[in-house]
Amino acid sequence: MLQVPRRTGLSGPTLVRLLARLADADAPAPASSLSSQLSQWLGWADAIALSSALKAHAQAEPGTASAGGGTEAQDCARVRARLADAIAEDTAPASRRRGPARPSALTDPVDAQVDYAVHRQRYQTLQQAMETAIGGARARLRAALSAGTPAMAKLAMVDAVMERVLGAREQSLLGAVPNLLEAHFQRLRQAEAQALEAQAQAPEQPAAIRAGAWLGVFRKDMQSVLLAELEIRWQPVEGLLAALQDS
Secondary structure (H helix, E strand, O other): OOOOOOOOOOOOOHHHHHHHHHOOOOOOOOOOOHHHHHHHHOOHHHHHHHHHHHHOOOOOOOOOOOOOOHHHHHHHHHHHHHHHHHHHHHOOOHHHOOOOOOOOOOOOOOOOOOOHHHHHHHHHHHHHHHHHHHHHHHHHHHHHHHOOOHHHHHHHHHHHHHHHHHHHHHHHHHHOHHHHHHHHHHHHHHHHHHHHHHHHOOOOOOOOOOOOHHHHHHHHHHHHHHHHHHHHHHHHHHHHHHHHHHO
């Protein structure tokens, strides 16, 4: 069986722990508090916009607020399920995919010469799908909140500002994930090549390594990372939906 390093005892979000394990590295503790980090990420114009939203006396927009957010909850559940299904579909082997409607529409690299560029493109395409779908869900939830109480309308204003000012930072940080996975991809491939070479030099021993098994391991790891990224991206939606349901 192909073995790769595994670290335990890490703390933090699932995405951070997964990437640290796959890179065989320790996940560093936050160097500063969340408020301190935000102060470094926000420019002066962003800080003014956020302060204005927090101080604004928001008025509920004309419209009919959803009672308990039932319709919005169903919509959000559908969006998240579609994204999770797309991740599962696009990280499966070609023989297990249900059809051409997967987000990447890229062929599966089944030849011996596997190029990581295919997987990078798949990952980035799924990231774009998450960004678009989750952005739409947040906008619909803000519209529903704006039709509620003034406090709910203010929350919608604050979320709109936070999405705008932190969007570039989020895109930059999450955009580095495919590059981190490339190193894991290469380590798995090299580890199997070495194991197969050792296996060939001991023909009297039963074969324990199936050529190409490393790619299945990588696909599962990439799927786990994508689902963990979805969990992080989804948190603002969960917060808005909870506020709507508590109203």
